[in-house]
Amino acid sequence: DIQVTQSPSTLSASVGDRVTITCRASQSISSWLAWYQQKPGKAPKLLIYKASSLESGVPSRFSGSGSGTEFTLTISSLQPDDFATYYCQHYNSYPWTFGQGTKVEIK
Amino acid sequence: EVQLVESGGGLVQPGRSLRLSCVASRFNFDDYAMHWVRQAPGKGLEWVSGISWNSGSIGYVDSVKGRFTISRDNAKNSLYLQMNSLRAEDTALYYCAKDMGNYGEHYGMDVWGQGTTVTVSS
Numbered sequence: 279d280i281q282v283t284q285s286p287s288t289l290s291a292s293v294g295d296r297v298t299i300t301c302r303a304s305q306s307i308s309s310w311l312a313w314y315q316q317k318p319g320k321a322p323k324l325l326i327y328k329a330s331s332l333e334s335g336v337p338s339r340f341s342g343s344g345s346g347t348e349f350t351l352t353i354s355s356l357q358p359d360d361f362a363t364y365y366c367q368h369y370n371s372y373p374w375t376f377g378q379g380t381k382v383e384i385k
Numbered sequence: 386e387v388q389l390v391e392s393g394g395g396l397v398q399p400g401r402s403l404r405l406s407c408v409a410s411r412f413n414f415d416d417y418a419m420h421w422v423r424q425a426p427g428k429g430l431e432w433v434s435g436i437s438w439n440s441g442s443i444g445y446v447d448s449v450k451g452r453f454t455i456s457r458d459n460a461k462n463s464l465y466l467q468m469n470s471l472r473a474e475d476t477a478l479y480y481c482a483k484d485m486g487n488y489g490e491h492y493g494m495d496v497w498g499q500g501t502t503v504t505v506s507s
């Protein structure tokens with residue numbers, strides 16, 4: 279099974295900061311990776327699919343990059359609404375797996 | 386608005402069974418793969434199972450193989466998860482989610498329900 283490892287687990291940042299979260303797959307998954315945002319008590323929200331494609335309605339400050347085994351989610355200028363937990367998830371083959379999550383906290 | 390509504394959760398004793406349901410509305414349900422994702426209290430997301438648009442391709446996380454069965458009824462716009470031999474570690478909020486890709490394609494999960502809670506305890 280393919281595992282995905284996300285880092286860091288927690289990130290403290292200020293409004294306006296550039297934030298980067300990394301996801302590593304245990305083997306090549308081409309570009310079959312998605313990123314989600316989850317706020318407390320809410321269902322996850324799809325941000326990025328196919329490693330770098332922005333989901334409709336998602337602000338352009340979110341971007342994804344990478345292929346193979348190394349991927350990143352970047353928030354170019356952190357906004358108050360962005361404080362949440364972020365997950366990567368591969369969909370190369372069953373079983374799909376999520377990363378452990380990165381909680382973005384207010385510094 | 387595209388919507389998924391889960392039901393069937395509850396408190397169940399270890400070793401017993403439970404069947405979750407998810408009803409979809411306002412999209413062509415039979416065009417898309419569907420998934421179950423769970424989240425244990427205070428923990429991260431875990432993909433549990435997925436089923437293709439025509440039920441021809443099905444997958445499970447290793448921890449539920451042989452105990453859980455995913456199915457769908459396209460005529461009823463419904464997704465199901467039959468959970469047998471439940472364990473304390475199956476306690477979680479279970480989400481139903483729609484695959485963004487249609488037919489055989491996958492692009493991640495773009496529509497989620499509000500979840501239904503399963504608690505396994507004696």
